[in-house]
Amino acid sequence: MSRTDGPTVVLVHGAFADASSFARVIPELLERGLNVVAPAVPNRSLLGDSAYIASVVRRIPGPVVLVGHSYGGAVITVAGVEDNVRALVYLAGYALEEGESLGELQGGFPDSDLAGALVHTPFPLEGSPAPGVDVSVRADRFPEIFAADVDPGLAAVLAVSQRPLAAQAFGEKAPAAAWKTKPSWGLVAASDRTINPDVERYGYQRAGMTTVEVDSSHLVMLAHPERVADLIDQAVRAVR
Numbered sequence: 001m002s003r004t005d006g007p008t009v010v011l012v013h014g015a016f017a018d019a020s021s022f023a024r025v026i027p028e029l030l031e032r033g034l035n036v037v038a039p040a041v042p043n044r045s046l047l048g049d050s051a052y053i054a055s056v057v058r059r060i061p062g063p064v065v066l067v068g069h070s071y072g073g074a075v076i077t078v079a080g081v082e083d084n085v086r087a088l089v090y091l092a093g094y095a096l097e098e099g100e101s102l103g104e105l106q107g108g109f110p111d112s113d114l115a116g117a118l119v120h121t122p123f124p125l126e127g128s129p130a131p132g133v134d135v136s137v138r139a140d141r142f143p144e145i146f147a148a149d150v151d152p153g154l155a156a157v158l159a160v161s162q163r164p165l166a167a168q169a170f171g172e173k174a175p176a177a178a179w180k181t182k183p184s185w186g187l188v189a190a191s192d193r194t195i196n197p198d199v200e201r202y203g204y205q206r207a208g209m210t211t212v213e214v215d216s217s218h219l220v221m222l223a224h225p226e227r228v229a230d231l232i233d234q235a236v237r238a239v240r
Helices: 025-031 046-058 071-079 102-107 113-117 142-146 152-160 197-207 225-239
Strands: 008-012 035-037 064-069 085-091 118-123 132-137 184-189 210-214
Touching: 008 025, 008 046, 008 071, 025 035, 025 225, 046 064, 046 071, 064 071, 064 225, 071 085, 085 197, 085 225, 102 197, 113 118, 113 142, 132 142, 142 152, 184 197, 184 225, 197 210, 210 225
Parallel strands: 008 035, 008 064, 064 085, 085 184, 184 210
Antiparallel strands: 118 132
16 A cells, blocks of 8 residues: 555666665655555566566556666666656666667776676576576675675675676667656765766766765665665655
């Protein structure tokens, strides 16, 4: 049952993580009386993941504020064109241009520390003789690159429970850019070692977003949940 008649906040996680990455933000949002949904993203392809999140959004009665972390920013860029999406919030995320891929946006800037810590693992594709490729982060390097300011015990758990991203997602081009028609907010994780913070800044500036910077690792939702909740609440209030 909805807690309020206001917008529903849909939290879209990124690569190498799952919806539990919002575990500290969700209580903050619920305490503010907001409706919250945190779906599991398949992390198989940008187009497929965006279609899945769009289907979740369409099932929600009333307006939606779509929040994307990291790769989830690329997902909401595409899924955010749904009619009931009223605003977008990017958390250390990729704000793609229409016709742009993750690889193209990221390729315009120096690599982050993540580039040297990726692991590529083949997995079977149903109906295909060739395997797919999963991309994950070396578990021994995950805490320092992804979660430097998160509790070390939690970071260790996250390192061994990653949800990989299929390599296919890096090359697919966004068929739409919802920020062109929807008000958007962006949070730059200024100490991010997973995504070069300049990639975040560039995407947000190009989109004309309202932007804040937090001195945080990539997992800003776990390191600074109040700051993240404040930004989401700002977007909710703006469109309520």
